[in-house]
Amino acid sequence: MHFRTKESMTGYLSLLPAFAALAAIVFYPMVNTFFHSFTKWNGAESHWIGLRNYTFIFTNGELWTLLRNNAVFLLSIPGILLLSLVVSVLLFEEVRGWRFFRSLYYIPTILSSVVVGMLMKMMFSQSGVVNQLLHALGLTDGKTEWLTQVPTAFMVLVFCFYWQTLGQGALIFLSGLSAISHEIFESADLDGAGWWQRLFHITIPSLVPTIVYFTVTNAIYCFIGLFSLVYAVTQGGPGRETTPIDYMIYIKAFQTPDQLGYASALSIVLFAIALLASWVQIRLSNRFQD
Amino acid sequence: MANRKALSTRILVYAILVAIAIVDFYPIVYMAVNSSRTSVDFFQNPGGLPDSWRLDNFKALYYRFDVLRLFGNTLLDALLAFAVTIVLSVPASFAFAKLRFPGRSGLYMIVIATMAIPGITFVIPNFVLMSRLGLVDHPGSVILIWAVTAVPSNIFLLVALMRGIPNEVLEAGKIDGISYIQTLARIVMPLSVPGIVTLAIFNTTGWWNDLFTPLIFLQSDDLKTMTVAVATILKRFDTDYPLLLAGLFMTSIPPIAIYIALQGHIKKGLVIGSVK
Numbered sequence: 001m002h003f004r005t006k007e008s009m010t011g012y013l014s015l016l017p018a019f020a021a022l023a024a025i026v027f028y029p030m031v032n033t034f035f036h037s038f039t040k041w042n043g044a045e046s047h048w049i050g051l052r053n054y055t056f057i058f059t060n061g062e063l064w065t066l067l068r069n070n071a072v073f074l075l076s077i078p079g080i081l082l083l084s085l086v087v088s089v090l091l092f093e094e095v096r097g098w099r100f101f102r103s104l105y106y107i108p109t110i111l112s113s114v115v116v117g118m119l120m121k122m123m124f125s126q127s128g129v130v131n132q133l134l135h136a137l138g139l140t141d142g143k144t145e146w147l148t149q150v151p152t153a154f155m156v157l158v159f160c161f162y163w164q165t166l167g168q169g170a171l172i173f174l175s176g177l178s179a180i181s182h183e184i185f186e187s188a189d190l191d192g193a194g195w196w197q198r199l200f201h202i203t204i205p206s207l208v209p210t211i212v213y214f215t216v217t218n219a220i221y222c223f224i225g226l227f228s229l230v231y232a233v234t235q236g237g238p239g240r241e242t243t244p245i246d247y248m249i250y251i252k253a254f255q256t257p258d259q260l261g262y263a264s265a266l267s268i269v270l271f272a273i274a275l276l277a278s279w280v281q282i283r284l285s286n287r288f289q290d
Numbered sequence: 291m292a293n294r295k296a297l298s299t300r301i302l303v304y305a306i307l308v309a310i311a312i313v314d315f316y317p318i319v320y321m322a323v324n325s326s327r328t329s330v331d332f333f334q335n336p337g338g339l340p341d342s343w344r345l346d347n348f349k350a351l352y353y354r355f356d357v358l359r360l361f362g363n364t365l366l367d368a369l370l371a372f373a374v375t376i377v378l379s380v381p382a383s384f385a386f387a388k389l390r391f392p393g394r395s396g397l398y399m400i401v402i403a404t405m406a407i408p409g410i411t412f413v414i415p416n417f418v419l420m421s422r423l424g425l426v427d428h429p430g431s432v433i434l435i436w437a438v439t440a441v442p443s444n445i446f447l448l449v450a451l452m453r454g455i456p457n458e459v460l461e462a463g464k465i466d467g468i469s470y471i472q473t474l475a476r477i478v479m480p481l482s483v484p485g486i487v488t489l490a491i492f493n494t495t496g497w498w499n500d501l502f503t504p505l506i507f508l509q510s511d512d513l514k515t516m517t518v519a520v521a522t523i524l525k526r527f528d529t530d531y532p533l534l535l536a537g538l539f540m541t542s543i544p545p546i547a548i549y550i551a552l553q554g555h556i557k558k559g560l561v562i563g564s565v566k
Contacts, residue, residue: 010470011391014381018441019397021378025438026404029415036414043418087310090303103553104311107318110545112499114521115538119317122531129320129337166314224408228501232521246410253414254506260414267411278406 030271037265042258053265062240062248063269069244073222076158077215083162084169084214089203091170092177102174106167113225116160117232121147124156150241153234157242160229169214176210177203209288216281223273245270318542325536332532347536355523356512357540364515367429367436367504368494374437375444375493376486382441383448384478388460398449404442413506420507431507432515436497444489451485452478488555495545516541 037053039046057063087105091098108116124130124146135142146152180202188198226244230236236243236251243251245266253263324332325347327340351357385391386398416435417426425431455478463473479486497515504518511523524537 007389008391011385011389011394014385014389015397018378018382018401018445021438022401022404022441024419025416025435026407026412029412029419030407032415033412043421087307090307093303095300095303095307101307101311105314107546107549108314110495110549111542112501112517112545114499114501114517115542118520118525118534119321119538122534123317123320127333127336132335132337163314163317166310220406224410227410231501231505246408249410250502250506253417264414267414270408271411274406274408274411278403 033264033267033271036261037268039261039264040258041261041264043260046261049261053262054269056262057265057269065240066243066245066248069242070223070226072154073158073161073226073244074219076161077218077222080162080165080169080218081211081215084166084173085204085207085211087166087170088173088177089199091174102170105170108163109165109167109171111164113160113164113228114232116164117229120156120160120163121233147234148238150238153238153242157229157233160233165218172210172214173207176207180206209285212284212288216277216284220274220277220281223270223277245273321535321539321542324532325539327532329530329532336531347533348540350533351536351540355519355537357516357537359512360514360516360519361544363429363513364498364517367433367515368497370429371433371436371440371497372490372493374433375440376489378437378441379444379448379489380479380482381474383445383452384474386445386449387452388455388457401442401445405446409439409502413502417506426507427509427513429508429513432504435503435507436493436500440493440496444493447489448482448485451482455481484555487552491548491552491555495548498544 036046038048038050039053040049041047091101095101122128126143126145130146131140131142131144134140134144144152146156184202184206185198188202193201223244224246227246227250230242230244230247231250234242236247240248249263249266249270252259252266323339324336326343326345328344328346331341382401386394386401416431420426420431423431425434459477459481460473463477468476499517500515501517501521504515505521508514508518511519514523520534520537520541524534527533
């Protein structure tokens with residue numbers, strides 16, 4: 001019994017530094033954000049204003065623009081999912097040089113979103129190389145202003161998102177594919193199953209857990225990971241038309257005076273969305289575990 | 291299998307893979323090639339090759355923007371943050387993996403749940419806190435926030451690895467009468483080296499690429515990290531595309547170098563959690 005209590009003490013003492021640090025930098029600030037979401041706050045003084053920040057968020061129409069902007073990215077996930085799957089299935093056929101392709105596809109994934117965003121911003125500028133190419137191919141007049149109009153600005157942002165995500169997709173789907181046992185494929189061959197039958201009856205069903213993982217992690221990214229990309233490419237513009245929630249929190253907190261209470265309330269809304277997404281992730285991964 | 295397939299199918303497969311490879315790699319080539327052009331040459335034909343290869347932009351980065359200092363800032367901040375995060379994560383991970391005490395699984399769940407909290411939702415109180423401590427516009431704030439916010443995912447990975455340490459090894463240490471701290475330093479740490487290397491790669495490249503935390507907490511140009519400097523200082527010259535591209539190219543070199551040197555580790559780390 002003495003030993004067990006000593007072991008318990010050691011355990012708690014080992015956790016103490018990590019928990020103290022998390023309490024100071026994460027837990028307490030989270031509670032603090034929650035409290036200040038009911039106030040008007042300039043960083044020094046705050047006044048209790050009840051639910052007014054929240055009612056304002058939900059009634060002034062801005063939230064729907066923000067959510068729409070997040071939703072545009074969310075709705076682009078099936079496209080990159082499909083692209084990653086196609087690439088992985090093709091690479092899995094062990095075409096010569098598949099390792100080379102896999103490594104090459106992964107390079108954009110390791111770059112900072114800032115680098116990717118600024119690079120693409122230059123390539124898609126009016127006198128940039130994309131317009132030059134499209135003009136040379138005779139597809140446009142070569143004067144498209146990609147970033148000053150809404151649909152094309154989103155196209156550039158989603159292109160950046162795809163460009164950065166394909167490598168991750170190819171990597172995890174390839175490891176998902178190599179986890180499928182060879183016997184399954186061999187017995188399918190013996191049964192005379194064709195390539196397409198094998199794809200839809202064996203390959204895709206075995207990849208479902210990986211597909212769920214890929215979809216959910218990228219869905220979470222579409223709510224909490226877009227800040228750097230948006231900062232580098234559009235700064236949320238034109239107007240607020242490409243501003244997702246996290247970028248709006250930054251604008252309200254660090255670019256607008258006296259809006260810290262409002263920014264806190266928006267943070268709580270984002271926190272609730274992130275919580276919901278994680279809950280979905282846990283539910284789905286439990287279901288597909290077995 | 292490949293020899294059974296028709297030649298036309300194989301050509302089609304290659305055509306798709308090569309097309310994607312071009313779209314994937316061209317922007318990086320574009321960045322590398324154009325960073326050694328003058329801006330006059332660039333604007334005459336943005337998609338072409340330089341008429342002469344010049345290193346003027348890199349010289350400008352070195353002399354006018356003190357790029358070595360920016361690299362040094364980033365490296366120093368990242369190394370200190372990694373030291374702090376390891377000191378916080380290793381004992382906690384060992385306790386979760388190998389010690390028995392009431393409330394262990396509940397506390398572990400709290401740590402795991404913390405991973406789901408988006409960083410931006412608690413940044414405002416931290417900014418107020420850091421400004422009271424005098425740490426705004428001081429590397430200390432960035433180091434602390436990087437280190438602490440990395441703790442939950444680092445614990446998650448280390449716990450999974452430390453569960454694999456055989457109990458006999460730990461028992462042997464106990465019989466030799468070494469203290470708990472010695473156990474951690476002499477037995478647990480050496481056995482966790484592969485995990486710690488993986489964390490080092492992921493944490494430091496993540497921090498190298500991070501915009502948000504240093505953008506908010508650092509204001510003086512001479513304290514900035516490379517990524518933030520490119521997004522703020524160099525952006526003031528955003529009509530000089532080749533100069534900007536040279537900056538982006540230099541920012542990309544360390545992550546690409548780490549990736550090429552340590553591919554195996556990176557793949558292992560990324561795949562954890564995605565399969566099974």
